[in-house]
Amino acid sequence: MAINHIEWRTLRAGDPPVLAELFRDAVMQLAASHYDEAGRAAWAASVDDLDAFSSRLAQGLTLVAVADDTIAAFGQLHPADHVQMLYTAPAFAGQGIAWTLLARFEAVARAAGTPLLTAHASASAKRSFERAGFHVLAEEDVERNGVSLKRFRMQKPLVAAHIPQ
Template sequence: MSAPALRPFLPADTPVLAAIFVASIEGLTGDDYGEAQQEAWAAVADDEDEFGKRLASGLTLVATLDSSPVGFAALKGKDHVDLLYVHPGAVGQGVAAMLCDALEKLAAARGAKNLTVDASDNAAEFFAKRGYEALQRNTVSLNGEWLANTTMQKPLGDAGGPK
């Protein structure tokens, strides 16, 4: 299989990215969230028009393997990772790391001193390994269910430092 590649989000990507979003939640979060929580979370993509507007409102990158989308990430403003999802079939192939690297570089180029993310419990370890530190625990209501996440932050700008 070829190496993952990045490209900008196009409105026509919305259905496949919505499917990746749902597959990621259903396939990767079961150890941390109950079935009702997963269903409420995945329902965010039920309205594809609204989901597409959310993707278009930030700087969204699409990761591909052999030209097929397998993940995506979105930068909200200049300093917040709004979304980062990878299809379960592409986990472990460097897709999430490549997406996160790109968002970190873009945020730094936009003048951000830090990059924040509200990491789901299953993603917190990924971000911690990348140098993000937990700032606070959050509980959010989503479609009638309560889900926990952690606001994490990484300082940017030390381009020569370790990754």
């Protein structure tokens, strides 16, 4: 789906059910080349408890990308130095929305004086993070509903290292 216009906004009260559906679709479809069916189902199940998911979304800064009146993506910065969530609707994948969300989080973090951004990126999101200047610190496994999933601990320095004269 080609994007004509994107509105960037913060989380609204009615967003959680729509974001839960977007989350589930992104995991089940976009992560298919990196995770098997059981892994994706275990990961997607984390939004089954809508109240718990809504509480997670209310933490930190959750940004929502709306393209042509459709929620195209969302992400969360929580705490101020950690990208907690980054999900794009399958219809809008590959159009730079995830990268733009990361750039917006970086701007917020820089304005707050945060020295670096961190993330735990899935194998399917790793490339977007790398394009935004993050680098892999370690590969790790996380368990979701009894299934082990590979992910990457990543970071991006936001301030230049001080080099003594």
